[in-house]
Amino acid sequence: MPNTFVDQRLRLEMSDRLAGVMETLPQELRGTNAAPLLNIVRELEASSIIELGVISAVTQVDAEDRQAIRLQRDILADYHDRRLYDRDRTHCSNIRRTLTQVGKAAEGSGDASQLRVVNDVLRPILGADEVLLDDIETILAEAVNAITAMDAADRLTDVEAAQREFAAKMEPLRSDIKANLARMSALTNQLIDEL
Numbered sequence: 001m002p003n004t005f006v007d008q009r010l011r012l013e014m015s016d017r018l019a020g021v022m023e024t025l026p027q028e029l030r031g032t033n034a035a036p037l038l039n040i041v042r043e044l045e046a047s048s049i050i051e052l053g054v055i056s057a058v059t060q061v062d063a064e065d066r067q068a069i070r071l072q073r074d075i076l077a078d079y080h081d082r083r084l085y086d087r088d089r090t091h092c093s094n095i096r097r098t099l100t101q102v103g104k105a106a107e108g109s110g111d112a113s114q115l116r117v118v119n120d121v122l123r124p125i126l127g128a129d130e131v132l133l134d135d136i137e138t139i140l141a142e143a144v145n146a147i148t149a150m151d152a153a154d155r156l157t158d159v160e161a162a163q164r165e166f167a168a169k170m171e172p173l174r175s176d177i178k179a180n181l182a183r184m185s186a187l188t189n190q191l192i193d194e195l
Contacts, residue, residue, distance in 0.1 A: 015183040017121045034194035036101040047090040059167045063159045073147040092129045
């Protein structure tokens with residue numbers, strides 16, 4: 001799973017850069033572009049929210065409740081098998097489409113060049129659909145394996161061990177995802193204030 005950690009760090013770095021760019025945009029540009037910029041931020045959050053939810057589904061299930069474990073296994077397996085995450089995830093085409101709305105009000109002015117910086121910051125992710133999808137699929141596959149092992153275990157100690165092993169393996173990734181979502185949340189609040 002090493003690529004997932006790298007990709008999460010890329011998203012974390014990008015959220016920092018995007019937040020920095022937003023802070024340097026003049027007030028009037030943030031205000032006139034707040035709605036499309038907010039759409040971009042929400043789109044960027046989508047995959048991270050799925051990943052965090054999938055990790056939490058395994059780490060927070062009650063290890064003593066066999067029925068809850070079985071239900072969570074069925075839910076995660078269905079989400080994986082039917083590829084339901086594909087509709088919920090970040091879609092780079094949505095970001096690209098929204099970027100065309102950014103700066104329309106500033107076209108023809110010197111301020112438009114500052115908005116192009118937003119496009120430059122987002123450029124690395126505009127073609128990253130496959131990477132984002134791979135991240136979710138990798139995490140989901142790990143989660144399904146872990147919850148299946150928990151369900152198959154006969155002893156509570158084995159159930160708890162499988163849960164702890166998964167939690168430990170996911171902790172660095174979970175920490176990165178939470179940090180990314182915290183940055184995006186701060187940016188969301190800033191943009192909401194501009195609306």
